[in-house]
Amino acid sequence: MSAAYASHPVIQLAASSSTAEHRPLIITLFAVFVAATLGITVWAGRQTKSASDFYAGGRQFTAFQNGLAVSGDYMSAASFLGIAGAIALFGYDGFLYSIGFLVAWLVALLLVAEPLRNSGRYTMGDVLAYRMRQRPVRTAAGVSTIVVSIFYLLAQMAGAGVLVSLLLGITSDAGKILIVALVGVLMIVYVTIGGMKGTTWVQMVKAVLLIAGALLMTLMVLWKFDFNVSDLLGTAAEKSGHGAAFLEPGLKYGATDVSKLDFISLGIALVLGTAGLPHILIRFYTVPTAKAARKSVNWAIGIIGAFYLMTIALGFGAAALIGPEEIKAKNPAGNAAAPQLAEYLGGVGTTGGAIMLAVISAVAFATILAVVAGLTLASSSSFAHDIYANVIRKGKATEKEEMSAARWATVAIGVVSIALGAMARDLNVAGLVALAFAVAASANLPTILYSLFWKRFTTQGALWSIYGGLASSVVLVLFSPVVSGKASSMFPDVDFAWFPLENPGLISIPLGFLLGWVGSVLSKEEPDKGKYAELEVKSLTGTGAH
Template identity: 75%
Template sequence: MSSVAPLHPAALPDAVVLLSAATTEDAGEHRGLIITLFAVFVAATLGITIWAARQTKDATDFYAGGRSFSGFQNGLAISGDYMSAASFLGIAGAIALFGYDGFLYSIGFLVAWLVALLLVAEPLRNSGRFTMADVLAFRMRQRPVRTAAGTSTIIVSIFYLLAQMVGAGTLVALLLGVEGEGAQRLVVVLVGALMVLYVAVGGMKGTTWVQIVKAVLLIAGTLLITILVLNRFGWNISRLLSEAADASGHGAAFLEPGLRYGATATTQLDFLSLGIALVLGTAGLPHILVRFYTVPTARAARTSVLWAIGIIGAFYLMTIALGFGAAALVGPETITESNAAGNTAAPLLAQEVGGGVGSTGGAVLLAVISAVAFATILAVVAGLTLASSASFAHDLWANVIRRGKAGEREEVLAAKLAAVAIGAVAIVLSIFAGRLNAAALVALAFAVAASANLPTLLYSLFWKRFNTRGAVFSIYGGLASSVLLVVFSPVVSGKETALIPGMDFAWFPLENPGIVSIPLGFLLGLVGTLLGRDDEAEAKYSEMEVRSLTGAGAH
């Protein structure tokens, strides 16, 4: 899978390859426009953050935005959390190079939300307060499950953060004409500082409104390019697909399954593994799960997921026009010359439909896309930082280290300090992560979420016998198996695009471990539970079941 956006485009370094040589030159000629758009967005979001800080008075405000967001508002925020600029860039590039097989990414992302809607949204909103660990700790021993869940949350979030931060630094450095390794590192530090500021000052309210603004910008930018592409083909989708197939060099095979994933049994199995991880991992992602606590009722939680499905579905449908439009108007050769993974397909297409290289229209569209990509990075990293810092403060500090004796003010202070510390770790690691392979980060984040978080959530909500030992086995077992399989996969060694290209210790043939680690996570949860009984956990199951279904006694 080295020739497409690696694994999950939503976690790619969001715009590492946004600019080809042509777009870099164009950016240089219109640097003022780009800087102005960046400045406007940063000023607007900082204004939102300062306003939100004045509205944040207690832990509920900081962690859950006071549970004051409507279903529609939270649906937009969820969409902002989920749709990254790399979805915009990576999926468009995958479609432009591999046609039908590239669009399979979009299908996996959208189907994943049905799992979140049907299994997680309502019972999670009713059963917890601020974090995933609240659900587990309701009927199990606090310290072991909160420690395990907090560890898993922080690890998933940091791997996502690394990918986003690397992309943020590169994007801003290229657009602003920053040269030299030292200057680019300074850009990473400044972007990271802005990210920490959003979380530490604005909390969940500030972060949510930034995500809402970002979602609107991304949908608007995608819609604009989609309209321009369809207009070029007389609003005839058949003509668009036909010309894309002709330009691809693959003919009718471009519009049929198998161009990318049908070559060998290994690639087919790898795609199956990826699909499983995407569909199941989404419902276990920490920064997605915490969004269900920001609404006042379980009904609003369901409504927010329905809105998210509609918004995300519309976005991914528009990527069809972007991907096939890039194939038809730009051409695969030009795209791969710019970037072998195809991640520059969307900006090259925007430049083309805007008037071409050197034109004012092309420069404007490039600047708009760049600003949207930057907005996306800030929104995503803010959400991830908030989820991990909340888990540290609420789960590890307040309930494990302080054993429930920490007051709200102390807990919020711990969360703010944790946001600074986690942001600092992400900044430092990002500075030295120039050769970091996004596929490794993606595989780990989704595999851990699907292998460790989701099994424990589902078992806890729907299995009376499930106990503390089962939860600990599932979380740590899913975490360990995911990490080990990725370490010994082609993502880390054994090929030119690997994290360590000069070595080969890849005995696991798949790039995504989901097909092994996810069943293992469920199995370990089962085995751990059967190895011991927990009468207290079983006794409290009925109470939890009533709460998860009705909301009685929640919050």
């Protein structure tokens, strides 16, 4: 079937009717995937006995296993759905997300992975509290972790809403909100039952499935064009309606000075954000040694790099074979491009198309569930370990009480995520994740780097950096076009946007570093040079690491 033929309105109606005809098969395959991941979670949950098991999986995973799990954590709905949609709609500019997400791993590898694994126990707060006043710093670390995680959760919830709506043929807002709620409930079950062990095994399984699914789709797209990449790109450009501009920078970023600044802001956020993401940072604690942490990042870079190369074929393939108008008809932000492409490759209106749509959507849904479980685990762990055990109970909480607090925190964070995710259901998930990266890079990264590498860093500097970076990034997002003022905004009918950029990274990230420095310089607290020396030795050599 030619691309032009596929986009014909009569054919679309027939395809829609046939998809409805195959819906029982689609739902059955989808349910099998979800049941399998739940089974893994229950199995792992039976092995979760201690706080170390719940927070760090007992530190029993190998470098390769953790590399797979990190890849699973990282290749989220943004990677599979958002990037494919962004490339399908904006061509070259959409590929910026793939490049930024991949390059970010070099920052994590070179600056954070090994020192963090050596210096902490379960959370980012462990590292910060080593040489600072425990209670204020742990509180700040806990607050920051929860806020960043919730921003990231928004993207996953939005992606889940799109996927399941597409499969079930749900078009009403009430139906989509119900889907988001279902994802939230599953997320709570994953974390409360499985802890880190369950979450890690699910992430490993879904990473393999996602790579396999993306590879299959990539080969099928290339086969459609006789493995001629030039022909693929040329057809995509022609079908896009933008011609050669589709393959050049500037379609989304570059038309105005503001969009050029947005491009720079997005790039900074993507490259620096990974090293401050809580659900990625806690992954370094699941391996037995710092060497294994470093190796796991090397594995992750290889796996993720291969996947992001395949997003080129997925995005441009969707543009060439389906076309932007039909993609936007399903979801204005392009989040449905990958599932639509899967159905087209299997044969629109055929059993093969239904199976491809179901399998790829189920893999993407498993991706979302695994990522939201990792995010929820990171935030609930930080609340239980940093805020409840060390601030509220002043270090006197038992392991059982701490794990109970983590499970209750999981429920609370799940409820908040459901509420916010319902509002963000029509936004591009890659753009939402970029916001989480900006918040993480503004609040967490400056504090981590200063703690590890600057001996004059103080408690006041840490608090100014975390709260300042957090507040500035969140406020700028709230008053940006992402939330109001545009047809594609979260609230399109109102306009209270005064900050012109869609990503706050250009302003909030330097501000986070600056506030950390100013706060330390102006502080009357004398830095504990002995503690810094201990931390330096510990972070670089692993002496005394957990």
